[in-house]
Amino acid sequence: MNRSLAEHAASRVRPDASWQAMMQAAIREVFQLMVGTDIQPADPPADSPSGGVSAMVGMAGAICGVLRLRCSEQTAVSIATKMLGGHEPGALSDTCDAIGEISNMVAGNFKAKIAGLCDACMLSVPTVVVGEDYDVYSLASPERVEVSMTYEDQPLWVGLEISS
Amino acid sequence: MKAIRVLIVDDSAVMRKIIERCLRQAGIELKEVIEAGNGVEGLAAVQQGPMDLILSDINMPAMDGLEFLQGLRGLDNAKGTPVVMITTEGSESRVVEALSAGARGYIRKPFTPDQVKERVSPLLGGGR
Numbered sequence: 001m002n003r004s005l006a007e008h009a010a011s012r013v014r015p016d017a018s019w020q021a022m023m024q025a026a027i028r029e030v031f032q033l034m035v036g037t038d039i040q041p042a043d044p045p046a047d048s049p050s051g052g053v054s055a056m057v058g059m060a061g062a063i064c065g066v067l068r069l070r071c072s073e074q075t076a077v078s079i080a081t082k083m084l085g086g087h088e089p090g091a092l093s094d095t096c097d098a099i100g101e102i103s104n105m106v107a108g109n110f111k112a113k114i115a116g117l118c119d120a121c122m123l124s125v126p127t128v129v130v131g132e133d134y135d136v137y138s139l140a141s142p143e144r145v146e147v148s149m150t151y152e153d154q155p156l157w158v159g160l161e162i163s164s
Numbered sequence: 165m166k167a168i169r170v171l172i173v174d175d176s177a178v179m180r181k182i183i184e185r186c187l188r189q190a191g192i193e194l195k196e197v198i199e200a201g202n203g204v205e206g207l208a209a210v211q212q213g214p215m216d217l218i219l220s221d222i223n224m225p226a227m228d229g230l231e232f233l234q235g236l237r238g239l240d241n242a243k244g245t246p247v248v249m250i251t252t253e254g255s256e257s258r259v260v261e262a263l264s265a266g267a268r269g270y271i272r273k274p275f276t277p278d279q280v281k282e283r284v285s286p287l288l289g290g291g292r
Contacts, residue, residue, distance in 0.1 A: 033274035034182070083178055085185055098178045104223075105273045108252025112272070119255040125175065125225055 013062040013116045015162060019145045026110035027149060027158055030102060035082045042155060045148035049157040051075065052132045053096065055103035058124030062117055065142065065162035067110070069103040073130070075154045092130065100126035106158060138163070165288060167195035168216035173206040173232060174250070175224040179273075183219055183250060183280070190281030192288065203227030207235045214241040217288060222251040222258065233265040246287035250275065 024041055031039045053076040055069045071079075073095070080089040080098035089095045104126045111117045140163040149156045170187065172180045180199045187194060198215070200206040202224040210218070218236075222229035229249055236242040246268040251258075254272035262270055269283040 030274045033276055080178065084181055089178075094178060097176050101176045101179050104176075104252050108254065108273060112254050119257050123223060123252060125223055 011062060011116070011120070012064075013114065013120070015063075015143055015145055015160075019114070019160075020147060022113045023106075023110055023145055023147045023158060023160065024149070026113060027106050027147065030105045030109055031151070034102065034105060035079055037082060037151065039149050039151045039156065042148040042150045046155045046157055049159065050132070050155065051157070052130060053099055054129045055096075055099045055126050056129070057103050057107040057126045059107060059111070059121050059160075060124070061122055062120035063162050065160055067103060067107045067158065067160045068136075069099065069106060069156070069158050071099070071151065071156040072154060075151055075156060078152060096128035096130065100128045103158075110160070165193065167193040168288060169196045169198070169213075170194055170217045170219065171198045171200060171206060171209050171215045173200045173203065173218065173220035173224070173229070175201050175221065177201075179221070179250075186275070186277040186280040187284065189277040190284065192281075192284065203229060203232030203235065206232050207239065210236065210239050210241050210245075212241075215245050217284065218242075218245055218247040219250050219284075220247060222249060222253045222262070230261060230265055233262065233267060237266065248283055248287070250280075 028039060031037050049070040051070045051072040053071055053073050057067045059065050076095045076099045080095045083098050107123050111121050138161060142161040142163050145160040147158045172183050174180050184197050198209050200209050204227045220229045220232055248269040249262045249267045250271045252273045259270050268287055271279055271283050
Protein backbone atom coordinates (compact mmCIF):
# COMPACT_ATOMS: atom_id res chain seq x y z
CA MET A 1 0.00 0.00 0.00
CA ASN A 2 1.36 3.39 -0.98
CA ARG A 3 0.89 6.06 1.66
CA SER A 4 1.23 9.71 0.84
CA LEU A 5 4.04 11.75 2.35
CA ALA A 6 1.41 13.56 4.43
CA GLU A 7 0.33 10.27 5.94
CA HIS A 8 3.91 9.38 6.73
CA ALA A 9 4.48 12.84 8.20
CA ALA A 10 1.56 12.26 10.55
CA SER A 11 3.48 9.35 12.10
CA ARG A 12 6.79 11.11 12.63
CA VAL A 13 9.81 9.14 13.77
CA ARG A 14 11.82 10.86 16.48
CA PRO A 15 15.58 10.53 16.84
CA ASP A 16 16.97 8.68 19.81
CA ALA A 17 20.33 7.86 21.34
CA SER A 18 21.00 5.06 18.86
CA TRP A 19 20.88 7.30 15.80
CA GLN A 20 24.45 8.53 16.09
CA ALA A 21 25.82 4.98 16.08
CA MET A 22 23.50 4.08 13.22
CA MET A 23 24.77 7.06 11.25
CA GLN A 24 28.39 6.04 11.88
CA ALA A 25 27.60 2.50 10.72
CA ALA A 26 25.84 3.78 7.60
CA ILE A 27 28.80 5.98 6.70
CA ARG A 28 31.35 3.22 7.28
CA GLU A 29 29.42 0.74 5.13
CA VAL A 30 29.13 3.18 2.24
CA PHE A 31 32.83 3.98 2.36
CA GLN A 32 33.83 0.33 2.65
CA LEU A 33 31.72 -0.77 -0.30
CA MET A 34 31.95 2.20 -2.67
CA VAL A 35 35.26 3.84 -1.81
CA GLY A 36 37.11 0.76 -0.56
CA THR A 37 38.20 2.61 2.56
CA ASP A 38 37.58 1.92 6.24
CA ILE A 39 36.90 5.26 7.91
CA GLN A 40 36.65 5.74 11.64
CA PRO A 41 34.90 8.11 14.03
CA ALA A 42 37.18 11.04 14.76
CA ASP A 43 38.80 11.10 18.17
CA PRO A 44 38.38 13.77 19.39
CA PRO A 45 35.41 14.79 17.24
CA ALA A 46 35.70 18.01 15.25
CA ASP A 47 34.16 21.10 16.91
CA SER A 48 32.32 22.18 13.81
CA PRO A 49 31.96 21.17 10.19
CA SER A 50 34.63 22.47 7.85
CA GLY A 51 35.84 22.01 4.33
CA GLY A 52 35.21 23.37 0.87
CA VAL A 53 32.78 20.73 -0.43
CA SER A 54 29.33 20.22 1.09
CA ALA A 55 26.69 17.80 -0.14
CA MET A 56 23.07 17.91 0.95
CA VAL A 57 20.22 15.45 0.62
CA GLY A 58 16.69 16.30 1.68
CA MET A 59 14.52 13.83 3.54
CA ALA A 60 10.74 14.02 3.71
CA GLY A 61 8.01 11.90 5.25
CA ALA A 62 8.32 10.35 8.69
CA ILE A 63 11.21 12.72 9.27
CA CYS A 64 11.66 16.07 7.61
CA GLY A 65 15.24 17.21 7.39
CA VAL A 66 18.50 17.59 5.55
CA LEU A 67 21.56 15.39 5.64
CA ARG A 68 24.79 17.28 5.03
CA LEU A 69 28.23 15.85 4.37
CA ARG A 70 31.21 18.18 4.45
CA CYS A 71 34.90 17.70 3.74
CA SER A 72 37.86 19.46 2.12
CA GLU A 73 38.23 19.60 -1.64
CA GLN A 74 41.35 17.45 -1.33
CA THR A 75 39.36 14.78 0.55
CA ALA A 76 36.57 14.99 -1.99
CA VAL A 77 39.01 14.47 -4.86
CA SER A 78 40.54 11.47 -3.08
CA ILE A 79 37.10 9.94 -2.56
CA ALA A 80 36.12 10.52 -6.18
CA THR A 81 39.42 9.04 -7.41
CA LYS A 82 38.84 5.85 -5.47
CA MET A 83 35.24 5.62 -6.66
CA LEU A 84 36.51 5.95 -10.22
CA GLY A 85 38.89 3.02 -9.76
CA GLY A 86 42.02 5.11 -9.33
CA HIS A 87 41.33 7.59 -12.12
CA GLU A 88 41.39 11.19 -10.97
CA PRO A 89 38.18 13.10 -11.70
CA GLY A 90 38.56 15.23 -14.79
CA ALA A 91 36.69 18.22 -13.45
CA LEU A 92 35.37 19.68 -10.20
CA SER A 93 31.89 18.68 -11.38
CA ASP A 94 32.93 15.00 -11.31
CA THR A 95 34.23 15.42 -7.75
CA CYS A 96 30.95 17.03 -6.73
CA ASP A 97 29.04 14.25 -8.48
CA ALA A 98 30.95 11.65 -6.44
CA ILE A 99 30.39 13.43 -3.12
CA GLY A 100 26.73 13.91 -3.97
CA GLU A 101 26.39 10.19 -4.57
CA ILE A 102 28.18 9.37 -1.31
CA SER A 103 25.79 11.63 0.62
CA ASN A 104 22.84 10.07 -1.23
CA MET A 105 23.97 6.56 -0.26
CA VAL A 106 24.70 7.55 3.35
CA ALA A 107 21.18 8.99 3.65
CA GLY A 108 19.62 5.92 2.06
CA ASN A 109 21.69 3.48 4.09
CA PHE A 110 20.92 5.36 7.30
CA LYS A 111 17.18 5.41 6.76
CA ALA A 112 17.25 1.70 6.00
CA LYS A 113 18.66 1.11 9.50
CA ILE A 114 15.97 3.06 11.39
CA ALA A 115 12.72 1.30 12.27
CA GLY A 116 9.79 3.03 10.63
CA LEU A 117 11.91 5.17 8.37
CA CYS A 118 12.87 3.06 5.37
CA ASP A 119 9.39 2.84 3.90
CA ALA A 120 8.21 6.17 5.20
CA CYS A 121 10.82 8.68 4.06
CA MET A 122 11.89 9.79 0.61
CA LEU A 123 15.18 11.34 -0.45
CA SER A 124 15.79 14.31 -2.69
CA VAL A 125 18.35 14.43 -5.47
CA PRO A 126 21.63 15.60 -3.85
CA THR A 127 22.92 19.15 -4.09
CA VAL A 128 26.62 20.02 -3.72
CA VAL A 129 27.99 23.39 -2.64
CA VAL A 130 31.63 24.36 -3.22
CA GLY A 131 33.23 26.95 -0.95
CA GLU A 132 33.90 27.50 2.72
CA ASP A 133 32.61 30.95 3.44
CA TYR A 134 29.00 30.24 4.32
CA ASP A 135 26.79 29.69 7.35
CA VAL A 136 23.63 27.63 7.63
CA TYR A 137 20.59 28.97 9.46
CA SER A 138 17.54 26.78 10.08
CA LEU A 139 14.14 28.43 10.17
CA ALA A 140 12.79 25.77 12.52
CA SER A 141 14.43 24.54 15.71
CA PRO A 142 16.03 21.39 14.44
CA GLU A 143 17.14 18.33 16.29
CA ARG A 144 20.56 17.22 15.16
CA VAL A 145 22.50 14.02 14.73
CA GLU A 146 26.15 14.86 14.04
CA VAL A 147 29.02 12.54 13.29
CA SER A 148 32.66 13.47 12.90
CA MET A 149 34.78 10.96 10.96
CA THR A 150 38.39 10.67 9.88
CA TYR A 151 39.20 9.83 6.27
CA GLU A 152 42.92 9.38 5.53
CA ASP A 153 43.73 11.54 8.59
CA GLN A 154 41.42 14.29 7.31
CA PRO A 155 38.08 15.34 8.83
CA LEU A 156 34.78 14.39 7.25
CA TRP A 157 31.60 15.57 8.90
CA VAL A 158 28.06 14.32 8.49
CA GLY A 159 25.06 15.98 10.09
CA LEU A 160 21.35 15.26 9.96
CA GLU A 161 19.16 18.23 10.84
CA ILE A 162 15.57 17.28 11.61
CA SER A 163 12.85 19.89 11.68
CA SER A 164 10.49 19.52 14.61
CA MET B 165 27.85 -15.59 -23.37
CA LYS B 166 27.88 -13.01 -26.16
CA ALA B 167 28.99 -9.42 -25.61
CA ILE B 168 26.03 -7.28 -24.71
CA ARG B 169 24.69 -3.81 -25.35
CA VAL B 170 23.84 -2.24 -21.99
CA LEU B 171 22.03 0.99 -21.08
CA ILE B 172 22.91 2.58 -17.73
CA VAL B 173 20.46 5.23 -16.53
CA ASP B 174 21.60 7.32 -13.55
CA ASP B 175 21.89 11.07 -13.01
CA SER B 176 25.40 10.56 -11.58
CA ALA B 177 28.13 10.12 -14.20
CA VAL B 178 30.40 8.71 -11.49
CA MET B 179 27.82 6.07 -10.58
CA ARG B 180 27.40 5.12 -14.25
CA LYS B 181 31.16 4.47 -14.42
CA ILE B 182 31.05 2.42 -11.21
CA ILE B 183 28.19 0.30 -12.55
CA GLU B 184 30.06 -0.27 -15.83
CA ARG B 185 33.15 -1.33 -13.89
CA CYS B 186 31.08 -3.73 -11.76
CA LEU B 187 29.63 -5.33 -14.87
CA ARG B 188 33.10 -5.91 -16.29
CA GLN B 189 34.34 -7.25 -12.94
CA ALA B 190 31.37 -9.62 -12.99
CA GLY B 191 32.77 -11.08 -16.19
CA ILE B 192 30.08 -9.66 -18.41
CA GLU B 193 31.49 -8.76 -21.81
CA LEU B 194 30.25 -5.36 -22.92
CA LYS B 195 29.96 -4.68 -26.66
CA GLU B 196 28.58 -1.21 -26.09
CA VAL B 197 27.72 0.89 -23.04
CA ILE B 198 25.11 3.62 -23.51
CA GLU B 199 24.67 6.15 -20.74
CA ALA B 200 21.65 8.26 -19.88
CA GLY B 201 21.24 10.88 -17.16
CA ASN B 202 17.52 10.41 -16.59
CA GLY B 203 14.49 8.53 -17.82
CA VAL B 204 13.87 10.87 -20.75
CA GLU B 205 17.36 10.25 -22.13
CA GLY B 206 16.94 6.56 -21.36
CA LEU B 207 13.78 6.24 -23.42
CA ALA B 208 15.42 8.15 -26.27
CA ALA B 209 18.35 5.73 -26.20
CA VAL B 210 16.05 2.68 -26.35
CA GLN B 211 14.11 4.22 -29.25
CA GLN B 212 17.42 4.34 -31.15
CA GLY B 213 17.96 0.61 -30.78
CA PRO B 214 17.29 -2.39 -28.53
CA MET B 215 19.44 -3.18 -25.49
CA ASP B 216 20.41 -6.53 -24.01
CA LEU B 217 20.27 -5.14 -20.47
CA ILE B 218 19.10 -1.93 -18.78
CA LEU B 219 20.23 -0.78 -15.34
CA SER B 220 18.41 2.20 -13.88
CA ASP B 221 18.34 4.38 -10.80
CA ILE B 222 14.99 5.50 -9.38
CA ASN B 223 15.53 9.04 -8.04
CA MET B 224 16.45 11.16 -11.06
CA PRO B 225 15.43 14.60 -12.30
CA ALA B 226 13.18 15.09 -15.36
CA MET B 227 11.87 11.49 -15.28
CA ASP B 228 12.44 9.02 -12.46
CA GLY B 229 13.13 5.33 -12.81
CA LEU B 230 9.55 4.19 -12.21
CA GLU B 231 8.21 6.50 -14.91
CA PHE B 232 11.01 5.26 -17.15
CA LEU B 233 9.86 1.66 -16.58
CA GLN B 234 6.32 2.62 -17.52
CA GLY B 235 7.62 4.40 -20.63
CA LEU B 236 9.51 1.28 -21.71
CA ARG B 237 6.23 -0.64 -21.91
CA GLY B 238 5.26 1.34 -24.96
CA LEU B 239 8.49 0.74 -26.87
CA ASP B 240 8.87 -2.20 -29.26
CA ASN B 241 12.66 -2.01 -28.82
CA ALA B 242 12.27 -2.70 -25.10
CA LYS B 243 10.27 -5.91 -25.44
CA GLY B 244 12.02 -8.67 -23.57
CA THR B 245 14.87 -6.46 -22.34
CA PRO B 246 15.59 -7.16 -18.67
CA VAL B 247 15.66 -4.06 -16.45
CA VAL B 248 17.41 -4.04 -13.07
CA MET B 249 16.99 -1.09 -10.71
CA ILE B 250 20.10 0.15 -8.84
CA THR B 251 19.07 2.69 -6.24
CA THR B 252 19.32 4.02 -2.68
CA GLU B 253 15.56 3.55 -2.32
CA GLY B 254 15.46 0.16 -0.66
CA SER B 255 12.05 0.25 0.97
CA GLU B 256 9.80 -2.75 0.44
CA SER B 257 7.11 -0.62 -1.13
CA ARG B 258 9.55 0.77 -3.70
CA VAL B 259 10.84 -2.69 -4.53
CA VAL B 260 7.28 -3.94 -5.04
CA GLU B 261 6.48 -0.87 -7.12
CA ALA B 262 9.50 -1.40 -9.37
CA LEU B 263 8.93 -5.12 -9.82
CA SER B 264 5.23 -4.51 -10.53
CA ALA B 265 6.24 -1.96 -13.15
CA GLY B 266 8.35 -4.54 -14.94
CA ALA B 267 11.79 -4.54 -13.34
CA ARG B 268 13.39 -7.98 -13.23
CA GLY B 269 15.70 -7.23 -10.30
CA TYR B 270 16.63 -4.70 -7.66
CA ILE B 271 20.04 -3.75 -6.23
CA ARG B 272 20.27 -1.33 -3.31
CA LYS B 273 23.18 1.14 -3.14
CA PRO B 274 25.80 0.73 -1.76
CA PHE B 275 26.57 -2.52 -3.53
CA THR B 276 29.42 -4.88 -4.34
CA PRO B 277 30.38 -6.24 -7.77
CA ASP B 278 29.27 -9.68 -6.55
CA GLN B 279 25.78 -8.36 -5.85
CA VAL B 280 25.60 -6.95 -9.37
CA LYS B 281 26.77 -10.26 -10.81
CA GLU B 282 24.24 -12.20 -8.73
CA ARG B 283 21.32 -10.09 -9.97
CA VAL B 284 22.38 -9.58 -13.57
CA SER B 285 24.01 -12.81 -14.76
CA PRO B 286 20.87 -14.98 -14.56
CA LEU B 287 19.06 -12.49 -16.79
CA LEU B 288 21.55 -12.81 -19.63
CA GLY B 289 22.39 -15.56 -22.01
CA GLY B 290 19.32 -17.76 -21.67
CA GLY B 291 18.51 -16.80 -18.10
CA ARG B 292 15.58 -14.59 -19.21
